Amino acid sequence: MTTFVLYNFCLFLSALLGFSRKLQRPALWGAGIINLIIVTLLWQESGTTKWLLKSGFGVELVIDELSRLFLLTLAVVWFAVAISLENKKQDGFFVFLLLLFLGAGNLLFISNDLFNLYVLLELLTILVFLLAGKTGETKPLWSGMKYLLLVASAMNLYLLGVGMVFLAEGSFGISSITITGVPAGFLIAGLLGKTGLFLFSMWLVDLHSSVSSEISALLSGIAVKTGLYALLRLRPALGNHFEVVPFFAVISAILGVIFAFHEKHYKRILAYSTLSQIGYILIAPETGIFYVFAHGIFKSWLFLGADLLPNYDTGVPSRYRLPIFTWSLVALPALSIAGFPWTVGGSSKEMLIMGTTWWQQPILYAVSVGTAAVFAPFFFSLPKLEWGEIPKNFLGHVLLAFFAFFPLFGWGKKAFESIGILFLGVFAALFAARYRKPLPRILERLENATLLYLILFVLCVVMSIYG
Amino acid sequence: MTIPEIGCVFIALLGLLGVVLSRSLLMKIVGLDVMNTGVISFFVVLSSRSGNNVPILIEGVSAYAHPVPQAVIVTAIVIGFAILAISLVYAMILVQRLRSVDTERLERESGE
Numbered sequence: 001m002t003t004f005v006l007y008n009f010c011l012f013l014s015a016l017l018g019f020s021r022k023l024q025r026p027a028l029w030g031a032g033i034i035n036l037i038i039v040t041l042l043w044q045e046s047g048t049t050k051w052l053l054k055s056g057f058g059v060e061l062v063i064d065e066l067s068r069l070f071l072l073t074l075a076v077v078w079f080a081v082a083i084s085l086e087n088k089k090q091d092g093f094f095v096f097l098l099l100l101f102l103g104a105g106n107l108l109f110i111s112n113d114l115f116n117l118y119v120l121l122e123l124l125t126i127l128v129f130l131l132a133g134k135t136g137e138t139k140p141l142w143s144g145m146k147y148l149l150l151v152a153s154a155m156n157l158y159l160l161g162v163g164m165v166f167l168a169e170g171s172f173g174i175s176s177i178t179i180t181g182v183p184a185g186f187l188i189a190g191l192l193g194k195t196g197l198f199l200f201s202m203w204l205v206d207l208h209s210s211v212s213s214e215i216s217a218l219l220s221g222i223a224v225k226t227g228l229y230a231l232l233r234l235r236p237a238l239g240n241h242f243e244v245v246p247f248f249a250v251i252s253a254i255l256g257v258i259f260a261f262h263e264k265h266y267k268r269i270l271a272y273s274t275l276s277q278i279g280y281i282l283i284a285p286e287t288g289i290f291y292v293f294a295h296g297i298f299k300s301w302l303f304l305g306a307d308l309l310p311n312y313d314t315g316v317p318s319r320y321r322l323p324i325f326t327w328s329l330v331a332l333p334a335l336s337i338a339g340f341p342w343t344v345g346g347s348s349k350e351m352l353i354m355g356t357t358w359w360q361q362p363i364l365y366a367v368s369v370g371t372a373a374v375f376a377p378f379f380f381s382l383p384k385l386e387w388g389e390i391p392k393n394f395l396g397h398v399l400l401a402f403f404a405f406f407p408l409f410g411w412g413k414k415a416f417e418s419i420g421i422l423f424l425g426v427f428a429a430l431f432a433a434r435y436r437k438p439l440p441r442i443l444e445r446l447e448n449a450t451l452l453y454l455i456l457f458v459l460c461v462v463m464s465i466y467g
Numbered sequence: 468m469t470i471p472e473i474g475c476v477f478i479a480l481l482g483l484l485g486v487v488l489s490r491s492l493l494m495k496i497v498g499l500d501v502m503n504t505g506v507i508s509f510f511v512v513l514s515s516r517s518g519n520n521v522p523i524l525i526e527g528v529s530a531y532a533h534p535v536p537q538a539v540i541v542t543a544i545v546i547g548f549a550i551l552a553i554s555l556v557y558a559m560i561l562v563q564r565l566r567s568v569d570t571e572r573l574e575r576e577s578g579e
Contacts, residue, residue: 057535115539115542118543119542119543119546122546122550123546125550126546126549126550126553129553129557130553133557138561138564138565138577138578139577139578141557141560141561141577142561142573142574142577143577144557145492145554145557145558145561148550148553148554148557149486149495149496149499149554152499152503152550152554153483153486153499153502156479156482156483156499156502156503156506157479157483159506159543160476160479160506160509163506163509163510163513163536164468166513166535166536167468167472167513167516172539445571445574446570446574447490447570447571450486450487451487453487454483454484454487457483
């Protein structure tokens with residue numbers, strides 16, 4: 001554990017290498033490969049390692065199954081993004097931020113301490129904000145601004161909750177506290193604002209659709225998972241109060257699918273689908289942990305594929321006739337997210353649905369069918385009969401493809417069920433295609449998003465008093 | 468909770484209300500800072516629950532302030548300052564380009 005923390009401090013130091021034009025590339029490759037190796041080594045271990053960063057009132061760190069999964073997701077997604085970025089011209093500051101992101105993410109995913117979680121979440125918020133505004137166009141700047149205003153308010157509420165918990169329990173360590181009453185509402189509302197649930201975090205769609213594709217991949221693949229990690233980490237301490245979350249998650253999962261289905265802009269479809277999938281994970285948080293990894297893989301793969309399309313408007317018919325090579329790089333992750341068996345998406349959906357109770361199952365199946373319907377146009381279409389050229393960020397695609405298909409060996413027990421869901425989705429897409437029209441974007445405007453967040457925050461606090 | 472603590476939470480919520488209700492981007496950022504100040508003072512006030520004295524051993528004094536919340540909140544002050552600084556930079560760029568601080572107008576003119 002000590003070594004891992006020290007290694008991350010080395011990562012922070014190596015971020016300075018990003019400023020040198022010559023060392024940029026080796027730094028990105030080196031950090032990615034070393035990180036992947038270290039995380040794979042951690043993955044081989046089992047059991048829980050706990051560590052208190054020095055004595056009384058110290059920072060609690062833990063590496064258990066949850067941490068390992070998030071660490072692996074971060075390692076894979078970050079490496080894929082880093083190697084697909086190398087063909088584009090980068091300035092030093094950007095690489096510096098990217099390397100800081102890796103170190104901060106690694107440290108976040110091993111922390112087990114309310115205040116440490118706050119610090120690292122806020123650090124990642126600032127990094128995401130700076131990465132988003134990097135291109136300097138007006139739209140990403142504005143959506144970054146929205147993101148910062150909403151998330152910083154949410155994190156301040158979280159911090160108020162942390163203070164109240166400290167008042168009641170006298171400690172920040174999550175393993176030794178139980179959270180009851182009003183603070184639970186503050187903590188949950190704060191973290192849901194950061195996580196990316198429909199209604200709570202309406203900044204997400206604009207932000208993820210307006211920044212460059214690689215950064216979108218990083219944001220959707222891992223940045224929204226940071227709040228999710230904190231939420232899942234707090235779940236044992238929250239006890240009964242956590243039941244508020246699946247309630248909002250159901251709304252998010254269903255609304256996300258509906259909005260994604262009606263959308264025509266490729267990246268906005270993916271962003272709405274992210275809202276829906278985060279809800280999908282939080283409906284069944286006990287079994288949904290592995291789905292976090294799956295979602296990280298295929299969503300960042302889909303975002304990397306965005307640059308291969310001639311334009312983002314999926315309503316234009318010419319888009320459907322891509323060359324075979326490009327087609328497969330868009331269709332394969334779409335198949336995976338739709339739940340094709342023997343891919344990471346299909347097998348993790350099985351794992352998620354298997355252990356759920358009676359009220360969760362119909363919702364989860366419905367959302368699965370809906371997701372398949374959203375992504376049906378991408379895989380249920382014919383490619384143009386020519387090979388096309390190999391894209392420049394091909395290595396990133398290969399890395400993500402490897403992790404998307406490694407369940408080929410082993411899982412995929414309920415293949416018929418998964419294929420059934422897939423075909424139901426395709427039929428639903430064919431049947432409902434004529435009803436597709438873009439839904440209004442009223443909720444995403446800053447004024448409405450903040451007001452909505454305020455209302456939901458009050459609702460969370462009231463529910464935590466009575467629940 | 469004691470009255471000063473409730474007051475601090477109230478200030479923080481007032482800041483949130485400012486973020487929600489104000490239509491000017493700059494006032495929203497100020498609201499965010501007010502909120503942050505409320506949170507910080509909440510931590511400072513709650514650490515004085517056990518006493519007002521500096522947590523250094525002094526003869527004849529038994530009521531010391533709790534050092535831990537004060538220590539950790541320094542980080543939050545720094546983060547709040549960083550967020551204020553970078554959000555003002557972005558706001559400056561946005562205002563320069565779009566010539567307005569009205570959020571509805573910024574939303575309309577920032578493009579699809």
